[in-house]
Amino acid sequence: MDTATQIRTPSAAAEAGIYHYDALDHAFITRRVEAFREQVQRRLSGALTEDAFKPLRLMNGLYLQLHAYMLRVAIPYGMLSAIQMRKLAHVARKYDRDYGHFTTRQNIQFNWIKLEQAPDILAELAEVDIHAIQTSGNCIRNVSTDQFAGAAADELVDPRVYAEILRQWSTDHPEFLFLPRKFKIAIIGSPQDRAAIKLHDIGILTQRNDAGEPGFTIYVGGGLGRTPVIGVKIRDWLPVGDLLRYMEAVLRVYNAAGRRDNIYKARLKILVRETGAARFAELVEQEFANLSGDRFHLPDEVVSAIQARFGSPDFADLPQVSPAYQKALAENADFARWVSTNTHPHRVPGYISAVISLKPIGGIPGDASSAQIDRIADLAERYSFGELRIAHEQNVVLAHVRQDALFALWQELEAPGIATANIGLITDIIACPGLDYCDLANARSIPVAQSISERFGDLARQHDIGALHVNISGCINACAHHHVGHIGILGVDKHGDEAYQITIGGAADENAALGQLLGAAVSAEQVPDVIEGVIRVYLALRLPGELFIDSFRRVGLAPFKREFRHGQH
Amino acid sequence: MANTRIVIDRTGAVIANAWTTLAADEALPSAGPVIVPLARLLAETDGVLALPGGVGVLVACDEALEQIVPLLPNLALVAVAFPKFRDGRGFTQIRALRDQFGWHGEIRAVGDALPDQFLSLVRLGVSTVELGEGEDPESWSGVLALRGGLDSRPAAEQPLPLLRRLAAPFAA
Numbered sequence: 001m002d003t004a005t006q007i008r009t010p011s012a013a014a015e016a017g018i019y020h021y022d023a024l025d026h027a028f029i030t031r032r033v034e035a036f037r038e039q040v041q042r043r044l045s046g047a048l049t050e051d052a053f054k055p056l057r058l059m060n061g062l063y064l065q066l067h068a069y070m071l072r073v074a075i076p077y078g079m080l081s082a083i084q085m086r087k088l089a090h091v092a093r094k095y096d097r098d099y100g101h102f103t104t105r106q107n108i109q110f111n112w113i114k115l116e117q118a119p120d121i122l123a124e125l126a127e128v129d130i131h132a133i134q135t136s137g138n139c140i141r142n143v144s145t146d147q148f149a150g151a152a153a154d155e156l157v158d159p160r161v162y163a164e165i166l167r168q169w170s171t172d173h174p175e176f177l178f179l180p181r182k183f184k185i186a187i188i189g190s191p192q193d194r195a196a197i198k199l200h201d202i203g204i205l206t207q208r209n210d211a212g213e214p215g216f217t218i219y220v221g222g223g224l225g226r227t228p229v230i231g232v233k234i235r236d237w238l239p240v241g242d243l244l245r246y247m248e249a250v251l252r253v254y255n256a257a258g259r260r261d262n263i264y265k266a267r268l269k270i271l272v273r274e275t276g277a278a279r280f281a282e283l284v285e286q287e288f289a290n291l292s293g294d295r296f297h298l299p300d301e302v303v304s305a306i307q308a309r310f311g312s313p314d315f316a317d318l319p320q321v322s323p324a325y326q327k328a329l330a331e332n333a334d335f336a337r338w339v340s341t342n343t344h345p346h347r348v349p350g351y352i353s354a355v356i357s358l359k360p361i362g363g364i365p366g367d368a369s370s371a372q373i374d375r376i377a378d379l380a381e382r383y384s385f386g387e388l389r390i391a392h393e394q395n396v397v398l399a400h401v402r403q404d405a406l407f408a409l410w411q412e413l414e415a416p417g418i419a420t421a422n423i424g425l426i427t428d429i430i431a432c433p434g435l436d437y438c439d440l441a442n443a444r445s446i447p448v449a450q451s452i453s454e455r456f457g458d459l460a461r462q463h464d465i466g467a468l469h470v471n472i473s474g475c476i477n478a479c480a481h482h483h484v485g486h487i488g489i490l491g492v493d494k495h496g497d498e499a500y501q502i503t504i505g506g507a508a509d510e511n512a513a514l515g516q517l518l519g520a521a522v523s524a525e526q527v528p529d530v531i532e533g534v535i536r537v538y539l540a541l542r543l544p545g546e547l548f549i550d551s552f553r554r555v556g557l558a559p560f561k562r563e564f565r566h567g568q569h
Numbered sequence: 570m571a572n573t574r575i576v577i578d579r580t581g582a583v584i585a586n587a588w589t590t591l592a593a594d595e596a597l598p599s600a601g602p603v604i605v606p607l608a609r610l611l612a613e614t615d616g617v618l619a620l621p622g623g624v625g626v627l628v629a630c631d632e633a634l635e636q637i638v639p640l641l642p643n644l645a646l647v648a649v650a651f652p653k654f655r656d657g658r659g660f661t662q663i664r665a666l667r668d669q670f671g672w673h674g675e676i677r678a679v680g681d682a683l684p685d686q687f688l689s690l691v692r693l694g695v696s697t698v699e700l701g702e703g704e705d706p707e708s709w710s711g712v713l714a715l716r717g718g719l720d721s722r723p724a725a726e727q728p729l730p731l732l733r734r735l736a737a738p739f740a741a
Contacts, residue, residue, distance in 0.1 A: 035712070039685065055655060056685055138655070174689035175664050178657025255661045290669050 015081035016313040016385035016400070017150060019164045019306070021129040028172075029131045030123075036060045037119035044116060059139060059177065061132025062118055066439045069113040071121060072135040077145040077163040077187075078106030078390040082377040085388060087128045089373035095121050100373065102358060102366040104430060104481060105184070106144050106390040107135055111437050133171060138179045138266075140170035140251070144186045146194040147391035151353050151399040153345035157206040157214045159189035161307045162243065165298065168306075169244050176251050180258035181266035183251070184223070187216075195392060196508040198222045198231040199484060201268040202250060215239050220250060220280070221272030222512075224478035229269040230512050234281035240303060242288075245296035249287035253280070313385040313400050318350025328407035335410055337463060338421035343406070352403050354383075356396040356413060357420040357428065361457035364446050365431040366394030375416045383409045393430055393469075395423060425462040426470055426535075427453045430481060434474030434491065435498070441474030443491025443498035448472055448524050455528040456535075465535060468548045469508070484508040486549050487531060488515040500527050504534060504560055505552045516557045518564045533563045575700045576677070579691050581710025586699075588625060588646065590679075601625075604648050604677075607632050610640065618643045627679070630658035638670055647672065648699075651680035660693055667694035684708045 021029075039056045042048040048056075057063075061072040073088070080088075088108055092100045095117055096110040103109055113121065122132060134141055143166045150158040166185060170176070176183070186195040187204040197203030203219035216238040222231025238246050250268075257275070259265045272280045329336045344353040356376060359365050368376070376396055380388040383405055384398035391397055396418075401409055413419035422428050429452060432438065434445030449472050456462055471485030475492075482488035488503040500522055503515030522530055537559050542551045552560070576586040590604040591597070597605075597613070601622030610617050610626050617624055618640070625646030626637055637647070647666060649659045659678065666672040675696040682690065682698065687709050690698060700706060 035685075038711075052654070052683060138657075174692040175660045176657070177689060178655055178660065178686075252661055252665075256658055260656060260658075292668055295668070 015083070015387055016311045017160070017387040018079055018081045018084075018311060019076070019160075020309045020311065022309075026126075026129060029126045029129065029133070032060075032131065032133060032172075033119060033122045033126050036122060040115060040119050055137055055178070057118075058137035059134060060118075060122065061135035062113070062115070063136060064439075065111065065437050066435075067437070068111065069115050069118065070437070071110045071113045071118060071132060072103070073108050073110070073125060073130060073132045074135045074142045075107050075130075075390050076167050077143055077149070077160055078147055078392070079160065080388050080390065081128075082380040082386040082388065084128045084130050085373055085377035085380065087125060087130065089370040089377070091121055091124060092370040092373065099367050099369045101364075101433065102368065102390050102394045102396070104392050104394065104432075104479060105135075105142055106147075106392055107142055108390070109433070111433070134177075136182070137177075138181050138183075139177045140173065140179075140183045140185065143167055143170070144184070144195055144200075144392060146188045146190055147355075147389045147393075147395075147397045148194065148344050148353050148399060149189065149389075151344075151346050151348075151351075152190055152192075153347045154192055155190040155347060156208055157189035159187045159204075159206045161303060161310065162204070162206060162216075162240075163187050164306055164310075165243065165303070166247070169247065176255060179251070179255055180260050181263065181268075183254070183268065185247075191510065193508075193510040193512075196481070196484065196512065198510075198512040199224055199481065199508060200231065201254075202247070203231050209237065213239070216243060218246065218250075220284075221269040221277065223267050223269040224481055224483050225267065226264060226476040226478075227267075227269065228478070228483040228514050229273065230514070231269075232272065232277040234277060234284060241298050241300070244298050245291050246284070246288055248291055248296050249284045252287050253283045257283075311385075313387070315348045315351065315400070316402070318348075318402065318404075320349040322350055322403040325403040325406060332407070334421070335407055337459065338410055338419065339406070341421050341425060341463070342423045346400065348400075350403055351400055352406060353397055353399045354401045354406060354409060355391065355423045356398065356418045357422055358395050358418065359422055359428050359453070360417050360420050361422075361427060362450050362454045365429050365449050368396075372416050372418060376418070379409065379412060393423075393428060395428070421459055422462055424467045424469070426456045426465055426468045426531075427462060429453060429470045429472060430485070431472040432474050432479035434472075438474060438479075440477055441491060442476075442493040443474050443500065444524070445472045445474040445480065445491060448489065448491075448500065448527050451524070451528050452531060455532065465539070466547055470531070471506075481508060482506075483514045484512060485515060486552070487534060489527060492521050494521050498524060500524065502527070502530055502534075502564075505549070505557065507549055518557075518561055519568070522568075530564060530567060533567045534560055537563045574702070575704065575706055577698050577700065577706050577709055579696060581687070581706065581713050583706050584697065588623075588677075590627060590648070602645065604646060607637065611636060614640065625675075625677070628662060630656055630662065634662055634665055634670060641670065641672055641674075644674065646675040646677055648677045648679045649695075651678060651682040654681045654683045654686060660689060663690065663693040663695055684712045687712050 043053040063070045096112050101109045143163045145163050149160050184200045185202045186197045186200040188195045189206040199222045205217040218235040219231035258271045342355045346352050384400045389397040429449045431445040431449040435441040469486045471480045471482045472489040473480040473482040482490045484506040490501045502518045506515030507513045578584050588602045601620045604625040604627050606627045623645040627648040649662050651659045677697045678695050679699040
């Protein structure tokens with residue numbers, strides 16, 4: 001059967017964990033597609049110059065890349081239904097080269113799009129309530145969150161309802177569509193930061209106070225790019241009712257005062273740095289006080305109404321420990337190894353979250369074929385209430401799998417090539433599209449990622465090395481967050497040749513840190529050898545059970561630098 | 570100086586325009602209606618405000634609105650400049666005039682705004698838009714129609730589900 005005919009329209013019942021659109025939401029994105037179709041027609045007819053069209057297409061996710069248009073489709077806070085996932089496979093098959101690329105903002109990109117087909121693609125996506133609104137341009141981008149939101153055992157508050165509120169607030173916000181520069185917000189509800197909130201323009205940590213009420217701690221001014229900055233806290237506690245009022249205040253200060261004279265100094269981080277964090281916080285509080293209270297107050301009933309639009313998984317009442325699962329773990333070492341890296345503890349007894357690796361050894365990080373996307377959608381329906389998530393590490397999460405079904409799920413991942421037991425390991429590489437696609441890049445990222453993946457492909461060795469994040473960006477725009485990779489690789493242009501600077505010791509978690517430079521840039525061929533040297537030093541000096549990042553923090557850069565210099569002679 | 574630019578209202582309809590805009594170095598006319606740059610208004614407040622026929626002020630995107638707040642009761646129009654369509658500071662100024670400074674008079678967007686920004690302008694409280702040289706007013710009214718138009722009901726009467734009331738236009 002043709003896969004296109006299998007695509008269903010959303011049912012009246014909300015998918016588990018997915019925000020359910022009503023007729024007004026749906027009408028909004030449909031109108032938006034028609035407006036864009038008209039803009040494309042004006043562009044194709046020449047009535048609209050490229051200069052005037054550019055911000056309009058960017059606001060609808062359409063970039064002009066090296067070889068073709070690229071369409072970045074929003075996956076709000078990384079959450080998708082199986083039905084929506086199948087639609088992505090359909091778009092990849094019908095309009096692209098049969099694959100899509102999942103990004104570090106939990107979105108998906110299609111790299112080979114024809115301008116005249118873009119409105120048709122958006123119309124097809126709108127059928128299942130997906131859009132590409134504000135996935136680029138100088139506006140508030142897709143809000144990102146923890147890929148284990150609503151499932152993680154360590155979570156204090158499910159942040160998704162607030163992420164959805166922020167999505168609704170920021171979508172088509174009349175005041176903030178032409179900011180000095182792009183604007184990124186991340187929100188989490190767990191003390192373990194899996195969404196790198198301190199690397200966002202606004203990072204929000206949801207917590208509970210002593211009375212058990214949810215509220216927020218606000219960080220601002222984080223970001224990577226050519227000036228990497230860790231965000232600073234400007235508000236310890238913000239009650240839920242003030243969330244939007246406070247967001248408005250931050251954005252207004254930024255929109256009015258952010259620099260517009262230099263694109264490289266236009267992000268919020270520069271304004272915060274130039275103003276001083278304390279003074280910036282004062283300006284925000286002033287603006288906050290000026291705002292008329294009622295208009296931006298977020299009442300509990302609105303939060304509840306939005307919460308009610310999320311389907312909730314119908315969990316079975318299961319024992320804490322599943323004997324079948326324990327038996328499979330004991331009997332199958334490969335399965336046990338996969339479980340050790342590719343799962344995360346669930347808050348509900350008898351359940352577990354599974355991570356599907358889009359990082360096969362030697363593959364392109366984050367790429368998935370339409371067949372794989374379809375397959376993952378099927379698995380989500382059979383194993384995880386029809387819900388799935390895209391992780392910012394470019395993998396896919398089935399968040400609510402029964403422990404006693406995990407072995408069966410794992411067996412089904414083998415055939416489509418998505419069973420690699422490498423989540424969080426050295427081959428779970430985050431890479432940007434690089435010079436193979438992107439006209440901003442100085443160097444290729446993908447072949448370098450592939451060569452590292454192949455060099456360290458042996459699973460036993462990877463597991464021995466342990467948790468180690470490698471991030472590769474093809475230019476200083478840092479789409480792959482190289483500054484905060486345990487090992488960060490940055491493509492640079494060295495007298496017309498592609499070369500790579502390597503940093504170590506970065507971290508994107510709650511102890512966010514920027515990596516430190518090992519030494520001069522090396523060639524693509526040398527990169528795996530340099531990393532080999534870093535690993536050699538680590539393995540020689542690590543204490544029992546000590547992770548790479550902890551060893552680095554204990555001993556510092558010097559021994560790694562010595563090894564690097566030695567390797568260069 | 571003559572004003573040859575077309576001016577439209579919130580619905581995209583072309584309206585008669587009697588306002589002229591004073592250049593920075595131009596002598597004050599004997600009567601309005603005239604739009605005066607903010608610096609001139611501040612430098613020659615008494616003379617400007619004494620003009621019969623109505624006075625408006627032109628605010629550049631990097632000028633602080635606080636300076637004109639005491640003068641607002643004497644003004645008939647505030648023109649907010651968009652030097653480039655990419656420069657969105659004017660949106661915040663328009664919103665602040667309505668929401669923060671309680672201005673109920675005419676707000677006019679002038680400069681390089683795009684038809685595709687019309688809905689934002691209107692939602693933030695713009696009353697009129699002065700189009701660019703040779704611009705077709707139909708491309709502006711067309712955008713409103715395409716985007717489903719505006720819900721002109723007061724926010725309180727709009728269907729309240731979720732956050733949509735926040736998207737209701739600021740009252741002029």
